Amino acid sequence: MLLGDAEMRVALTGCASVAIVGAKDKPGSAVDRVGRYLIDNGFTVYPVHPVRKGVWGLQTYANLAELPNPVDIVNLFRAAEHCPEHARETLALSVLPKIFWMQLGIFSFEARSILAQSPIMVIEDLCLMVEHRRLMHEDY
DSSP, rough: OOOOOHHHHHHTTOOEEEETTOOOOOOOOOHHHHHHHHHTTOOEEEEEOSSSEEEGGGBBBGGGOOOSSSSEEEESSGGGGGGGHHHHHHTSSSSSEEEEEEEETTOHHHHHHHTTTTSSSEEEEEEEEEEHHHHHSSSS
């Protein structure tokens, strides 16, 4: 499903927390730029990575089940073949996020299908930072 700007703006409105799956603070990487942008723009960011610790100076969680609080957005920086696993992991959360966001270049029909009957909005092949900046910071 393609979302229009108005629908995506409504979806992003009120989102304040993001779990970044595949988080790493390697300078110059896309995930590092997005993570730092979200932090700088007031989001509560939960880095998720099975091995890395202390990404962006924040406590890092091995998986979504370890998060201490519900999140509004699950933002994936993982190859498409891992997205179905993360979709199932997302559905197992006690409080579902509003959005399951697969970053630019990431598509997963299977992940989309897994989440199809849930209230979670699925976004593929878009950069959360770019869309947030474009839709939430423009003058009306």
